Amino acid sequence: MAEGAMANDAFVVFDRVQKSYDGVTLVVKDLNLSLPKGEFLTMLGPSGSGKTTCLMMLAGFETATHGEIRLNGRNINTVPPHKRGIGMVFQNYALFPHMTVAENLAFPLEVRKLDKSVRDEKVKRALDMVQMGAFAGRRPSQLSGGQQQRIALARALVFEPELVLMDEPLGALDKQLREHMQFEITHLAHNLGITTVYVTHDQTEALTMSDRVAVFNDGRIQQLAPPSELYEAPVNSFVAQFIGENNRLMGTVTEITGETCVVRLDSGDIIDAKPVNVSKVGDRTQVSIRPERVETNKARLRPGVHTLKAEVTEFIYMGDIFRTRLKVAGHDDFVIKTRNAPDQIRHQPGQMIEIGWLPEDCRALDAP
Amino acid sequence: MTEQTADGLMLAADGKPLKQSLNRALRRQKLRAFLLIAPLLIFVLVTFIAPIGDMLFRSVENDIVADTLPRTVAALADWSPDSGAPPGEPVYRALASDLLIAVAAKTHTQLGTRLNYEDSGFSSLLRGTGRDVDDMGEDVGKALVAVDPVWDEPVTWTNLLGDPAWISAQADWAKAGDKTPEPPFVPSAAAQKNLPLTAAAYGDFARVMQTVKEDSPTEKRPWNTVAVSLTEDLKANPSAAAAFGADWQPRLSAVVAAEQGGAIPAADFMAAFTESDKAWGTPQPWEVIKTFSPRFTSGYFLNAVDLKMTPEGIAPRSEAERVYLMLFLRTMVLSLVITGTCILLGYPVAWLLANLPARTANLLMILVLLPFWTSLLVRTSAWKVLLQQQGVINDLLVWAGLVADNNRLVLINNQTGTIIAMTHILLPFMILPLYSVMKTIPPSYLRAAKSLGATDWTAFWRVYFPQSVPGIGAGSILVFILAIGYYITPELVGGAKGVFISNRIAYHIGTSLNWGLAAALGSLLLVVVLVLYWVYDRIVGIDNVKLG
Known part of the structure; x- marks a missing residue:
């Protein structure tokens, strides 16, 4: 993509940013990222992948060792955090325990020297926005985790920043509340038109909330794409493995013809795949296929495609779906998911079946 | 099953009131808990609380006059100092009888010492008359x-x-x-x-x-x-x-x-006493004996606040005799100054301890604790070496040209010396509670404040500092209470101008042997500390104090 064109309307830009803490190893290696105004971008990755460091550099708590970070076209490398005007929600909320909810919210307005009447008005509006109007006089310690989360959100938004950063804000909540808050945060962000950078290690959160997701690993962005593309078209084996459930098989490319290729698995079996990260015959590859894209009904497969023999080792009833574990081509961790439909077959352990897939659902990626 | 009686009491399964059953069930637990602490409790009672109680009791106890001069005290009952005249012959006779016994038992000197606190000269009066009393009525x-x-x-x-x-x-x-x-x-x-x-x-x-x-x-x-x-x-x-x-x-x-x-x-003891010492012919010594004859006295406490008991009532002591109020005031003021300097010096160190990486922080912590492992006496003596006029600090200042050689700073044997040495010695007591409080303040608070637009100073002052106040409170109360009763350091580096009330107490315990006054001063010090503690609780709240 043309970087110059992107940079013009980009609101936040990381330009060849590197970060090292000890001068020996790079925590962030050559980071390039730009996001337009109003986008909800999630940085997703395992711990130590550099995503939080990126967020801290954007907030101003860490300085980039090399490269430039621009906000609204302005280089902010040397701007101190309090002058960046970026709202931030912390992992443990960081609500000031010695202040009431209202005082917490008034704090950013106070340091901006706003009049008391204006402050009160804005605090009230922000509290109403997160449906916490009745709690203005409480101390943070008197609130539940979810309520504290809302206050933290309201505090990050009350001074109307154009950019909000969130550092794993839902990590401390239970599952149900987390799902509810995901929904609320996304709505709030879209309704207010705020640009949001969200850091998480929870892939469900990333997929459900974001406009785009940046998958981090080893100090680099592995893939930057909308959730559906990330899930359905991972560009490398790390992303395929990290996002969602994935079956992988190792093999060697034996034939490439346009959009399809033939891979000989290490067990000797032959399968069809879509070449993504392989360029020539003889390349080692890890093929990746989602469990729900595996077909057990031979009638639904395209004629002429290769199929594999599989032995059912376990059948797990999960309500809406069935999860069947198979032994395929020497791997016994191959999983398929089938919908709990009236005509769906419930396989028995020990049963021998035949499986196949559409070649475009099976991606031949790099061999790690 | 539980039921309720007519007056609303809950009943246990056996029909007895639930409260009673609960109390019985808890009694065993309480007894066991008490038995666990009993050895320490007894130890503390016997070796600590009882002797202190006995010591403090001496501040009001005044048996010596009534025990040594029982006949005189009885004979003086009818005499009033208002008459302006010395008492009659029977009182002199009674004193002669009492003194003969006292001289034989050598208790008249103790009595002299005791009454000398109230009226200087009494000791020599009793000693002199003690030598003559044998010949009276000869x-x-x-x-x-x-x-x-x-x-x-x-x-x-x-x-x-x-x-x-x-x-x-x-x-x-x-x-x-x-x-x-x-x-x-x-x-x-x-x-x-x-x-x-x-x-x-x-x-x-x-x-x-x-x-x-x-x-x-x-x-x-x-x-x-x-x-x-x-x-x-x-x-x-x-x-x-x-x-x-x-x-x-x-x-x-x-x-x-x-x-x-x-x-x-006819025997004339009055003449004999007057011959022994003219003072006996005046009402004055008799006033003193009568005033201090009760078995309990407020004299020591009055003395401790620069007042004295006279036959006319309570009166201030003469200008030259007033020392204790000034000493109490000095002790308070210096302790406050020391607490203040401890906060100023200790706060940044505690902050560093709480925020540096673990390795560096541990090293720093050892440096903070190092003084704890050195004898108090050694540290104070070291300050003597450093602070004296020909000492290390003055030498350095002279060498650097900041101070003229003939105009060296007086840093020791005055209040400056006491403040410097005690600040150094009490600093760990400020740093440690501060550190333990600061350790619990996550760095994300400061970051949050800055992200919300606060400058470094505002973030510190509005967000960090209020949360560290419990540490300041704990450190201050610790340092202040320790300082107010400090003895060794003021004694060694304080000179005449820098000593504390405790030095005076020690003097009365060890040198002047006026234990009653020492006990009164000690009791007052204890009361002052308790009052301050109470005031502190009302203002800061003792719940807000964290010692670790």
């Missing part, structure tokens, strides 16, 4: 011997006044010559009835001889007061001789006759 004694030399014999007195049973028991004891104590003297019924003053005076004499001097009354001529009492008794009851055996009647009659003939002078 003219009566000599006149009696002139009437009949038999009165010079000690045995005459024991035979006249002793109970026949005692006389034979004493004779048996003397014959046996063993080491057992002599049987205690018992006056005869006839003597007690007919010669009451003599029997009482001789009884005192015999008791002092036997218990204090370990001498037999049969071998010592009695005090002149006994002879005086005999003449008094015979004057009051000339026919007393009739009650005694045939041997005694002529002797006693001779005394009566001599008395009537004017050969035996």
Whole structure:
């Protein structure tokens, strides 16, 4: 993509940013990222992948060792955090325990020297926005985790920043509340038109909330794409493995013809795949296929495609779906998911079946 | 199942009130808990609380006057200092009797020391008169011997006044010559009835001889007061001789006759005392004795706040004698200054400790704790070396040209020395509670404040500092209470201007031996600390204090 064109309307830009803490190893290696105004971008990755460091550099708590970070076209490398005007929600909320909810919210307005009447008005509006109007006089310690989360959100938004950063804000909540808050945060962000950078290690959160997701690993962005593309078209084996459930098989490319290729698995079996990260015959590859894209009904497969023999080792009833574990081509961790439909077959352990897939659902990626 | 009685009490399954059942169930637990702490409790009670209580009790206890001068105190009951005149002859006689006993037991010097606190000069007054009291009434004694030399014999007195049973028991004891104590003297019924003053005076004499001097009354001529009492008794009851055996009647009659003939002078103890010391002829010493005769006194406490008790009531001490209020004030002010410097110096260190990486913080922590592992005395002595006028600091300043050689700073033996040395010694007590509080403040608060637009200073002052206040509170209360009772350091580096009230207490405990005053000062110090603690609780709230 043309970087110059992107940079013009980009609101936040990381330009060849590197970060090292000890001068020996790079925590962030050559980071390039730009996001337009109003986008909800999630940085997703395992711990130590550099995503939080990126967020801290954007907030101003860490300085980039090399490269430039621009906000609204302005280089902010040397701007101190309090002058960046970026709202931030912390992992443990960081609500000031010695202040009431209202005082917490008034704090950013106070340091901006706003009049008391204006402050009160804005605090009230922000509290109403997160449906916490009745709690203005409480101390943070008197609130539940979810309520504290809302206050933290309201505090990050009350001074109307154009950019909000969130550092794993839902990590401390239970599952149900987390799902509810995901929904609320996304709505709030879209309704207010705020640009949001969200850091998480929870892939469900990333997929459900974001406009785009940046998958981090080893100090680099592995893939930057909308959730559906990330899930359905991972560009490398790390992303395929990290996002969602994935079956992988190792093999060697034996034939490439346009959009399809033939891979000989290490067990000797032959399968069809879509070449993504392989360029020539003889390349080692890890093929990746989602469990729900595996077909057990031979009638639904395209004629002429290769199929594999599989032995059912376990059948797990999960309500809406069935999860069947198979032994395929020497791997016994191959999983398929089938919908709990009236005509769906419930396989028995020990049963021998035949499986196949559409070649475009099976991606031949790099061999790690 | 539980039920309710008519008045709303819950009942347990067995029909007894639930509260009662619960109490019974808890009693065992409470007893066990108590048994666990009992050894320590007893140890503390016996070795700590009881002695301190006893010590503090001395601040109001005043038995010595009533115990040493019982007759004088009783005789003085009718005398009022308002009369402006010294008391009458019976009081002098009573004091002579009391002093004879006190001198024999050497308790008159202790009494002198005690009364000297209230009226300087009393000690020498009592010592001087103590030397003279033996000779008082000598003219009566000599006149009696002139009437009949038999009165010079000690045995005459024991035979006249002793109970026949005692006389034979004493004779048996003397014959046996063993080491057992002599049987205690018992006056005869006839003597007690007919010669009451003599029997009482001789009884005192015999008791002092036997218990204090370990001498037999049969071998010592009695005090002149006994002879005086005999003449008094015979004057009051000339026919007393009739009650005694045939041997005694002529002797006693001779005394009566001599008395009537004017050969035996009337005893004049007042003149004798006045001759011994002119002060006795004035009401002043008698006022002091009467004022401090009660068994409990507020005198020590009044003294501790620069007041004194006079017969006219409570009055301030003279300008030159006022020391304690000034010392209390100085102790407070210096302790406050030391607490303040500890906060100023300790806060940044505690902040570093809480925020540096673990490795560096541990090293720093060792440096903070290092003084704890060194003897207090050694540290204070080191400050003496550093601070004195020819010491290291002055040398450095002179060398750097900041101070002229002939104008070296006086850093020791004054309040500066006390403040510097005590700040150094008490600093860890400020740093450690501060550190333990700061350790619990996550760095994300500061970041949050900055992300919300606060400058470094605002973030610190509005967000970090308020959360560290409990640490400041804990450190301050610790340092202040330690400082207010500090002794060694002010003693060594404080000189005259930099000593604390505790140094004065130690002086009264160890040197002047005025334990009553020391106890009063100590009690006041304790009360001051408790009051401050209470005030602090009201203002800051003791719940807000975290010691770790």
